[in-house]
Amino acid sequence: MSDTLTPPGTAPNPSPDSAPHRLVIVGGGFGGLGLAKSLQAKGLEITIIDQRNHHLFQPLLYQVATTILPTSDVAWPIRNLFKSRKDVTTLLDEVTGVDTEAKRVLLKEGAPVGYDTLVLATGARHSYFGHDEWEPFAPGLKSLEDATTIRRRVLSAFEEAELTSDADERDALLSFVIVGAGATGVELAGIIAELAQRILPPEFRNIDTRKARVILIEAGPRVLPAFPKELSDYAETALKRLGVTVMTDHAVTAMSDAGVTVSGQEIPTRTAIWAAGVTASPAAGWLGAEADRAGRVKVNPDLTVPGHPDIFVIGDTAAVEREDGSPVPGLAPAAKQQGQFVAKVLKARLAGQKQDDKFVYRHQGSLATIGKRSAVADFGRIRLKGALAWWLWGIAHIYFLIGTRSRIAVALNWLWSFISGRNSARLITQRDIHSDKR
Structure with missing residues (x-):
């Protein structure tokens, strides 16, 4: 077979004696995995590259960060x-670029990997909106390392508060600030x-963990902005019932190891978590593509890149529009559907069959938990909240x-x-990947 795929609908049927078609998938997330698991064909070799x-399973990563689940x-x-x-061949390496002329994926450690078809499913990372210097003070939640760092900081804060005799330092240690009130921030x-309120109180002697402050900061007017307002309002009420201080219409303007500054007011804290935004991987730069x-x-x-019919981009790396012009959400089911479509x-x-389909996203609903026995679920016309939504959330996540x-x-x-x-x-456990201060 030729090293180049012909345009959609005109690809030839490979003969038994032709060279295998080389499919390279960069990224082992929901999109890349969904593609590899859905595709088996004679004369096809698949290489998965991930760092x-x-x-x-990112939807449950916050439960690792908050001590409910182990990493395994x-x-x-x-x-x-x-x-x-x-x-299927799996390579552990970091992609540094794509040579579209020579049709090679460039790696940090290994030799370049040639491809006939390339699929970039490299996901997203947290964005500090031009303030990357804030990351040591407020880690985001995108990896196992992030989750164990957050867990370490949260638990260490209670331990250090138990030891200190300084009232101001104790208050700062018992103040937990989460920036961003999307699903991750709310959860x-x-x-x-x-x-703080229900699990730890019997275990400490010098402090009352129930006096801890959990502060949720959102620059927009409401929590869970992607959900209908009635579910957003329910979530805010449920959070306040748990003792969470919700600050909407407030933006973070500064961060340091002393605390977080919000709309000119400094909140002393030793534990801040960033859940405010994401940015895509550098895939657009690798391809010289519009972003x-x-x-x-x-x-x-x-889902192909304009001018490159042999390159697909899926998941959080791709800007995909729905039929009404709204963006496809950055959810696991969306990435999985895109992988299956490719x-x-x-x-x-x-x-060698004619193929002129376009990707159509089928929304399967949005869910978010608020504590252990309450959640919200949006399925379009059907909206649920409370314990029933929480049980449905649990069943859905176990299923996936x-x-x-x-x-x-x-x-x-x-x-x-x-x-x-x-x-x-x-x-x-483990060291703090963002700072040596803990």
């Missing part, structure tokens, strides 16, 4: 997931408040977990937490 050796329940080795697929605030304000590549309706396109191309062992482990952890009122992963 980490595991697939991460939300991450799985990519190699193990494809151990029975001889057509973090709710669980940290539960930890939106968040750095996402503007793609064609079939698999269908490539099957048609490799079979990879592997029977993971589903059983998470279900048992949640059941233990629900019955006993205690969390099972309350360990201070």
Whole structure:
């Protein structure tokens, strides 16, 4: 087969003697994994490249950060997931660029990897809106390292408050600031408040953990801005019931190891968490492609890059519009659907069949938890809140977990937490990847 895929609808059917078609997938998240699992074809070799050796179930990452789940329940080795697929090769390396002329992916450590078709599913990282110097003081939540760092800081703050005799320092240690009131920020605030109010009080002698302050800051007018207002209002009421201070229409203007400055007011704190925004990976720069304000590549309706029919971009790396012109949300189901769509396109191309479909996103609903027994769910015409939404949230997340062992482990952890009122992963481990101050 030629090294170059012909335009959609005209790809030839490979002969048994032709060289295998080389599909390279950069990124082992929901999009990349959904593609690789959906695609098996004669004469096709798949290479998955990721800078980490595991697939991460990000929707539950905040539960690692807040002591509910251990890391092993939300991450799985990519190699193990494809151990029975001889057509799949996994490489642990960091991509530094793409040579579109020579059709090679450039790696930090290894030799360049050639491709016939390239799929970039490299995700997003947290954005500090031009203030990257804030990251040491307020880590975001995108990786296992981030989650264990946040868990370490939260638990260490209570331990240090137990030791100190300085009242002001104790107040700062018992103040937890979360910046950004999207789903991640709301979920973090709710669980940290539960930890302070209901789980930790019997375990400390010198401090009353119930006096801890959890402060949720949002620059916009309401929490959960992507949800309908009635669910947003319910979430804010539920947070306040847990003791969370909700500050909407307030923007962070400065950060330091002393605290967070919000609309000119300094809040002393030793634990701040960033959940305010994301920016795409540098994929647009690798390709020299047009990007939106968040750095996402503007793609064609079939998710290919304009001028490059052999390159697809999916997931949080891609700027994809729905039929009404609104953006496809950066959710795991959306990335998974895009991966499955690209698999269908490539099957048609490799079979020499006409293929002119465009990607159509099918929204499966949005869910967010507020503490352990309350949640909101938006399915369009159907909107749920409270305990019923919380149970539905749990069932949905267990269903989407990879592997029977993971589903059983998470279900048992949640059941233990629900019955006993205690969390099972309350360990201070590993070093702080953002700062040496802890």
